[in-house]
Amino acid sequence: MRMNGANALVQSLVDHGVEVIFGIPGGVMIPIYDALYDRKDIRNILMRHEQGAAHAADGYARATGKVGVCFATSGPGATNLVTGIATAQMDSIPILAVTGQCRTTVIGKDAFQEADITGITMPITKHNYLIKDPADIPRVIAEALYIARTGRPGPVLVDVPMDMSLAEVDYEPVHEVKIRSYSPEIEIDDKAIDKAVELIERSERPVLYVGGGVIASGASEELLALSEKTHILVTTTLLGKGAIPETHPHSLGMLGMHGTAYANHAVHNCDLLIAVGARFDDRVTGKLAAFAKKAKVIHVDIDPAEIGKTVPADVAIVGDCKEVLKRLAERVKPRVETDWNKQIMKWRNEYPLVCPTDEDRLLPQCVIAKIWELTKGEVIVVTDVGQHQMFTALHYKVTKPRHFLSSGGLGTMGFGLPAAIGAQVGCPNKTVVLICGDGGFQMTIQELAPAVEHKLPIKICLINNRYLGMVRQWQELFWNGRYSGVDISVQPDFVKLADAYGAAGFRVEKPSEVEPTFKKALEINDRPTIIDFVVHREENVFPMIPAGGTIEEMMVNRPK
């Protein structure tokens, strides 16, 4: 069928099942937005800043497992996507960014709103394309979506010059993608499985250390099967939260800098660390030389480059976590609870994760613990980045995969609100709870507008301490309390702000108000609700292992 490149692009997206895009038009995007105008099978969620568009696509992808798509215009539109694309790259989230570009005839001439976005995003995308022949559009879109979601997922960018959008092409749907230089299907080495089984059976103190790869591959059932058959307990990374129900007795919660003390003790003392879809991030390992140094390591990852990148593996299994875990669970002999399990239980009792009881002051961790009590892991929890994120990681027990969305690798403040929008658009029948700091919230606060426009009933729980709290915590603990550049107590009245945007707004200042107010928010289904939890300002996240530190330096409580 004859159509212009812009229509071919939109048709390609629809043919590959894309139902929604998050974006903002601009001069060179007008043909593409024009192609969206009459369509009923794909809708545009008009964001208010392109960073929001990228995070929304990311949140949509994390919540649904599908590729999230965002649009931006050339130049500043495209550069505004950069933070969102880098966030997706660091966390291996499949998104497709389509950017407009100036006409091919003026590329390289510093044309109006020209930016070399393929050059700029080369280090932060899995791959990117600049369309130079309009006939390539259907194939490139098919390839881009395929690359984004297969293998180790990641962001892909397609840059579309305006003259490519306007040129007439013969549209043929592309059903099959074959790229000779890209083969994401990996055959699992059976010998490696055998070796891993042998190591597991020989080990006395094994621990499963599980990351976002298990969520990405949908391997939760297989993980649980392996853990239940062997009674090997599971600790997860931030991105691995939800891979195993955190209410399950085999879950040790999160490990690392702000991990539970018992997870960190277990990893420190284990003789076999089974890393699955995790990449030994420095926030997990602390001082590398001291990390799990008594342990042999089995490393399972779909990305061969992760094997041996930071920690050498005794057995490396390259492949999809789901299939690897399935085979391991099939072959490994059942084992009963051992002294090692008892030892971990002892640590769990010795360093329990409890909320301080305080009836006068509103403490952030208690707010989050209360939200957990009222929702029991049945909602999608989205966080921003900072103290509230770590409090949530510790005190909100996630029970299902894709129900905890957080920017881990890049640690992007401003991620929360737009990601929550993406999640709510992707999962309209689920309750989405955003737990957000007052600092991060103000970085993408403009996205309240699309949330109101589309009647998204997101429960925005502001953990408002009037500080850039995590930095303040470090300054308190490691910089002699010199609070430089962290006081943000000059801020809008968030309840009035909610009103100004047409959202619902409540303020909570006392512990006793948390429950009734949150319940009220759960009843509001036609607009977002902001609950401004005015919390005690100087609460710190514990446990904490200082950056680059070891378990000996772990602070379980505030140092005297």
Place this chain on the structure above:
Amino acid sequence: MQKPMQHTITVLVENKPGVLARVAGLFARRGFNIESLAVSITEDPTISRMTIVVTGDDSTLQQINKQTDKLIDVIKVIDYSGVPIVERELAMIKVNAEPSRRAEIMQIVDIFRAKIIDISETTFTIEVTGSVAKVDAIERLLSPFGITEVVRTGKIAMARGEITAMSQINNNSG
């Protein structure tokens, strides 16, 4: 800790714009050191071939190979460590050549089976082909005369015998 060693790798890539930037950018941002890099088209016009000389210990080299292989436009990375190869580099060396010293320089050129490809009242321009060590050696021997300009192509390499790079494309990882 292992000592850093020089390694020669061959990278077969899609012959598309921007691929060199992708490979070079990867090396730069991951902190891999490139000693030399030579790129050209192959017998298949859709494929380009890069010969890259890198320094690093074994684990660095492994990372280089795997991270490079991950680039979508990279078809195959071939590590020539421990493989018998033939390697060549070409250099052009401009050296001061006063008439009184020309005979001496020409002797060196002869011994190295190099060529004088340009001559002026005061200079020779010498072309030399050979292993990197040979090019280094002639450069050293010519330096007392006063080298005014050197350009080297960087090493290119092939496995000895019947094995070709192309024949390895479909082996194991792609």
